[in-house]
Amino acid sequence: MKLSFALLTAIGVAGLAQWASAADITGTVTLNGTPPPEREITPLENDPVCGKMHEGKVFTTFFEVGANKGLGDVVVMLKGVPAKEADPSTPPAVMDQKGCLYVPQIVAIQTGQKLIMKNSDPATVPMHNVHINPTAGPNMEAYSTKISQPQMSGSADLTYSFSAPENFMKFQCDVHPWMFAWVTVVDNPYFAVTDKDGKFTIKNVPPGSYKIVALHRKAAPTGVEKSVDVKDSGASVDFTLEVK
Amino acid sequence: MNDLPNNRWLHRFAVLTALATLALIGIGGLVTSHEAGMSVPDWPTSYGYNMFFFPLSKWWHGGNIFYEHSHRLFASGVGFLTVILMVWLWIAEPRKWMRWLGVAAFLAVVLQGVLGGLRVILFKDQIGIFHATLAQLFFVLTCAIALFTSKWWVGMANTQHAPVLRSLGEGGTCNTVHSPSNLQKIFLGTTILILLQLILGATMRHQHAGLSIRDFPLAYGKLWPATDAASVAHYNQQRVEITNFNPITAFQIELQMVHRIVAVLILCAVAFCAWQAWRKFSWRSPAARLAAFWLGLILCQVALGAATILSDKAADIATAHVLVGALSLATGAMLSIIALRFPQRAVSVSPSPALNLTDAMEAASAGKIPAAR
Numbered sequence: 222m223k224l225s226f227a228l229l230t231a232i233g234v235a236g237l238a239q240w241a242s243a244a245d246i247t248g249t250v251t252l253n254g255t256p257p258p259e260r261e262i263t264p265l266e267n268d269p270v271c272g273k274m275h276e277g278k279v280f281t282t283f284f285e286v287g288a289n290k291g292l293g294d295v296v297v298m299l300k301g302v303p304a305k306e307a308d309p310s311t312p313p314a315v316m317d318q319k320g321c322l323y324v325p326q327i328v329a330i331q332t333g334q335k336l337i338m339k340n341s342d343p344a345t346v347p348m349h350n351v352h353i354n355p356t357a358g359p360n361m362e363a364y365s366t367k368i369s370q371p372q373m374s375g376s377a378d379l380t381y382s383f384s385a386p387e388n389f390m391k392f393q394c395d396v397h398p399w400m401f402a403w404v405t406v407v408d409n410p411y412f413a414v415t416d417k418d419g420k421f422t423i424k425n426v427p428p429g430s431y432k433i434v435a436l437h438r439k440a441a442p443t444g445v446e447k448s449v450d451v452k453d454s455g456a457s458v459d460f461t462l463e464v465k
Numbered sequence: 466m467n468d469l470p471n472n473r474w475l476h477r478f479a480v481l482t483a484l485a486t487l488a489l490i491g492i493g494g495l496v497t498s499h500e501a502g503m504s505v506p507d508w509p510t511s512y513g514y515n516m517f518f519f520p521l522s523k524w525w526h527g528g529n530i531f532y533e534h535s536h537r538l539f540a541s542g543v544g545f546l547t548v549i550l551m552v553w554l555w556i557a558e559p560r561k562w563m564r565w566l567g568v569a570a571f572l573a574v575v576l577q578g579v580l581g582g583l584r585v586i587l588f589k590d591q592i593g594i595f596h597a598t599l600a601q602l603f604f605v606l607t608c609a610i611a612l613f614t615s616k617w618w619v620g621m622a623n624t625q626h627a628p629v630l631r632s633l634g635e636g637g638t639c640n641t642v643h644s645p646s647n648l649q650k651i652f653l654g655t656t657i658l659i660l661l662q663l664i665l666g667a668t669m670r671h672q673h674a675g676l677s678i679r680d681f682p683l684a685y686g687k688l689w690p691a692t693d694a695a696s697v698a699h700y701n702q703q704r705v706e707i708t709n710f711n712p713i714t715a716f717q718i719e720l721q722m723v724h725r726i727v728a729v730l731i732l733c734a735v736a737f738c739a740w741q742a743w744r745k746f747s748w749r750s751p752a753a754r755l756a757a758f759w760l761g762l763i764l765c766q767v768a769l770g771a772a773t774i775l776s777d778k779a780a781d782i783a784t785a786h787v788l789v790g791a792l793s794l795a796t797g798a799m800l801s802i803i804a805l806r807f808p809q810r811a812v813s814v815s816p817s818p819a820l821n822l823t824d825a826m827e828a829a830s831a832g833k834i835p836a837a838r
Contacts, residue, residue: 260705347523369506396528398500398708439702
């Protein structure tokens with residue numbers, strides 16, 4: 222009994238110590254240069270069903286530039302840390318099909334983490350057809366018979382989970398050819414996606430020296446890499462991506 | 466030797482099959498132009514339904530499903546027409562090779578259907594290229610069957626006269642003439658060049674990357690665009706796609722440049738063919754007229770190619786480009802067939818002061834001109 226109590230205490234202390242020593246990496250990604258103008262998604266607007274679900278014009282969202290040139294939809298991740306699959310208790314990421322668009326269009330998940338695909342569109346949209354384009358071997362193998370899955374309005378959610386890391390796996394709807402989203406699979410839990418002002422926070426990073434990468438599907442499709450020293454108090458890293 | 470019968474209804478049915486094939490190529494072009502090929506992910510069923518009983522409510526307003534499912538239904542119709550054509554040829558056609566041509570058409574349409582299905586279930590863009598190429602060849606085959614069953618062709622075969630590509634002497638008389646063998650080779654070579662161009666075009670379309678070069682007549686502002694990694698990365702960064710989200714590659718840029726160069730070569734070659742046909746034959750000859758039509762098609766095709774780029778690959782324009790390409794190939798192929806049918810050695814025709822080519826053809830069709838066998 223005494224031994225069990227001591228063991229539990231030791232585990233608790235160790236856990237607290239780890240918690241206490243983990244810190245956040247925060248930062249901002251900004252865009253330098255003038256991005257090409259976004260384009261009106263005319264096929265969506267002209268679609269007799271999908272077009273009615275939008276008021277006004279609908280534009281592409283390649284460059285989400287917010288306050289102080291902050292760039293949204295950038296995936297920031299640590300590189301070179303030991304690979305680790307998501308704990309089963311990790312909450313799933315959620316992507317929805319709404320107004321014949323994927324929301325959000327950029328998602329990052331950990332290997333083993335679930336990605337729930339919803340279809341919130343009404344029954345007037347006969348169906349969506351979720352077509353994934355994995356490029357990493359294990360992901361391709363795992364989904365070889367489920368690359369393209371129809372999803373009717375009101376039908377059950379689709380659930381995805383990938384075992385191999387890869388950047389910007391393309392999701393597309395073959396019924397509505399303007400519908401695209403990109404999912405980045407990271408093999409560690411240390412990643413984030415920038416908000417509309419380009420800000421990000423990677424939580425609970427143990428102190429140490431790391432490589433950190435920022436990926437944007439247009440401004441940095443192969444990533445821009447930096448070094449970061451994470452102390453007990455955390456660290457701050459800013460990126461400036463270029464558009465020429 | 467018995468004369469070949471002129472089966473007017475068989476010919477009309479062959480023409481119908483060829484026209485339906487052309488329409489099917491158009492619908493297939495719309496499928497690719499709208500990126501709709503995978504909108505029905507199963508085959509031969511459609512979302513689990515028997516294709517012919519797929520509820521209208523699920524595809525009529527179903528975005529890209531409309532194009533893909535229409536393509537499947539129309540393709541089934543063309544397959545059905547081809548089966549009838551094969552059986553009809555087998556029963557009614559005295560020429561053995563024609564009967565086998567019907568069988569070849571049947572096998573081709575079956576293979577085409579299987580290729581279309583495999584493209585869907587195997588997710589292979591490469592199969593789409595073969596599917597597109599075989600569609601063009603099948604169209605040529607149906608046009609050829611229509612030509613071979615025509616009253617005009619049967620008339621030629623019965624007289625063994627084949628005067629279409631002959632020279633007519635001064636005053637419209639028929640003299641002993643020589644086969645324009647060089648012209649035969651030019652017709653054939655140009656037709657093969659068009660086929661290669663169509664394969665290039667199909668390869669470009671089935672990359673699903675949209676336009677790799679978006680300006681015309683220059684390419685990224687130059688006669689020959691830079692294709693180094695940094696330049697291609699820059700092009701991709703500046704692309705704002707609505708559909709066709711695959712990034713472009715140096716290979717795709719070079720492919721479009723080759724397509725442009727071959728287009729110029731084809732234009733020159735067909736213009737030369739037309740000029741030669743006009744120079745050697747009567748203006749009223751079918752060969753010269755067909756060559757002129759061919760040149761018109763190619764000019765139209767060049768304009769459509771430019772419009773495809775300048776419209777950022779608008780689906781209807783890109784599809785029209787595919788259709789006129791098919792017509793150009795078939796026209797070249799028919800001209801080549803007619804030219805090759807022409808005897809290699811001199812053809813003697815009884816002089817007749819009043820005879821012009823039209824008269825000669827009518828006479829040949831009626832079997833009044835002595836056979837030069």
